[in-house]
Amino acid sequence: MSVQSSQPPIKPRRPGPPKALLTSGSHLLKKVGHMAKERLISALEGTGLSSYHYAILSLLNEESCETQGMIADALGLDRSHLVGVLDELEEQGLVQRRRDQNDRRRQLVRLTPAGKEALKGLRTIAKRVDDEFFEPLDAAERETLKELLARLAAHHDAGYRSTSGS
Amino acid sequence: MSVQSSQPPIKPRRPGPPKALLTSGSHLLKKVGHMAKERLISALEGTGLSSYHYAILSLLNEESCETQGMIADALGLDRSHLVGVLDELEEQGLVQRRRDQNDRRRQLVRLTPAGKEALKGLRTIAKRVDDEFFEPLDAAERETLKELLARLAAHHDAGYRSTSGS
DNA sequence: TATTGTTATACTCTATAACTATA
DNA sequence: TATAGTTATAGAGTATAACAATA
DSSP states (O other): OOSSOSSOOOOOOOOSOOHHHHTOHHHHHHHHHHHHHHHHHHHHTTTTOOHHHHHHHHHHHHHSEEEHHHHHHHHTOOHHHHHHHHHHHHHTTSEEEEEOSSOTTOEEEEEOHHHHHHHHHHHHHHHHHHHHHTTTSOHHHHHHHHHHHHHHHHHHOGGGOSSOOO | OOSSOSSOOOOOOOOSOOHHHHTOHHHHHHHHHHHHHHHHHHHHTTTTOOHHHHHHHHHHHHHSEEEHHHHHHHHTOOHHHHHHHHHHHHHTTSEEEEEOSSOTTOEEEEEOHHHHHHHHHHHHHHHHHHHHHTTTSOHHHHHHHHHHHHHHHHHHOGGGOSSOOO
């Protein structure tokens, strides 16, 4: 039998990703961000609504009335994508569209009472996801993490500025 | 003229996402994680390789020789997905597949010298992305962020345990 | 001609299922 | 029968382009 083992035993002791990735902040962010996204998706499953719906309802709740273009810009998504999502919200009676009389090209989108109610439910779910996901961190650590993330978001995306600290 | 303005002026002062999302840790994570992902993708553009390729090469560099199933498990991706990615790496001569003589169902995957070389280049790129992305944070803050992220990753994904704090 | 919303298309990712060859 | 790898397929997600109505 030769020294250079002709039948390598295949050590089964490598459950995780390579160190090169574990020590990369970008990779960790990508990974943990993806986990958070999946948590949210599975938590919203069954409501018939997605995180897009939640974002739109939240925005309308804070701003009362927006055109579709403004919604798309605020949320950083494509106008053509928004159409279908708003269709779904309108079908469920959660938002209402009406033409802007000043500029008949525009649609003004408004939250309905049912939409406000649905938003409450979504907020509860989102809150629960947050609590569960950050469970291993104490309150101070959560704040630190959020602050650092907010700083990065603001640095790389103009939309994440303006609303200063908390 | 009525009090309830029949022609709302549409205030154009809302460039960003709703506060409800800005204050959600999960949403921030999702968002910033996505930004990091896109940075990495665009940085790798032109190399002909993706972050999957990078992860595989990194793993093989640390573990020398693995079966496809072990690679898939370690990286948390699907075995069927892995096949095509390995095909690409093999076409470029960066890895080499050979049958395991103990169990001829298995393919043993090995890094070639060219693969080791390519890995160096990818590491340089990944390092640059990290530096650029975390530019707004000082060294201590970066460490804090990474530590918190690693804790979350470990809590939600078994693969991210074992390798204790750097 | 430019802009708003809409529709249609295509392309990437990812997940699933079926197939083969070995065990 | 079960497992490793492979192939094929379908679905979600996203990006792009063309279009109609209005400005």
